[in-house]
Amino acid sequence: MGIICKECGSDALCKSGFVVGKQRYLCKVCGMNFTEGDSRKKHSSRVIRAAIELYVEGNGFRHISRLLKKIFDVDVCYQLCYSLDKVSS
Numbered sequence: 001m002g003i004i005c006k007e008c009g010s011d012a013l014c015k016s017g018f019v020v021g022k023q024r025y026l027c028k029v030c031g032m033n034f035t036e037g038d039s040r041k042k043h044s045s046r047v048i049r050a051a052i053e054l055y056v057e058g059n060g061f062r063h064i065s066r067l068l069k070k071i072f073d074v075d076v077c078y079q080l081c082y083s084l085d086k087v088s089s
């Protein structure tokens with residue numbers, strides 16, 4: 001269906017009811033709840049890749065989120081870090 005998590009970009013979603021007539025989804029990776037057509041922007045794959053590289057290099061989550069803010073001007077929340085933890089393990 002082409003629907004991905006607005007938070008971490010995963011397509012491992014399950015349906016979790018409806019909100020004002022729109023399908024609501026729950027992300028199995030980061031636990032984010034969102035509705036179809038939600039305007040919250042997802043992190044681009046560039047940001048995710050950079051985050052993973054920084055993480056693999058041994059940077060702490062707080063340091064990573066500061067760097068990503070500086071480089072890409074995005075706010076990275078702990079859910080992304082949580083999914084990084086899974087990717088790298």
Ligand SMILES: [Zn+2]
Pocket residue numbers: 005006007008009010027028029030031032
């Ligand atoms: Zn997610």
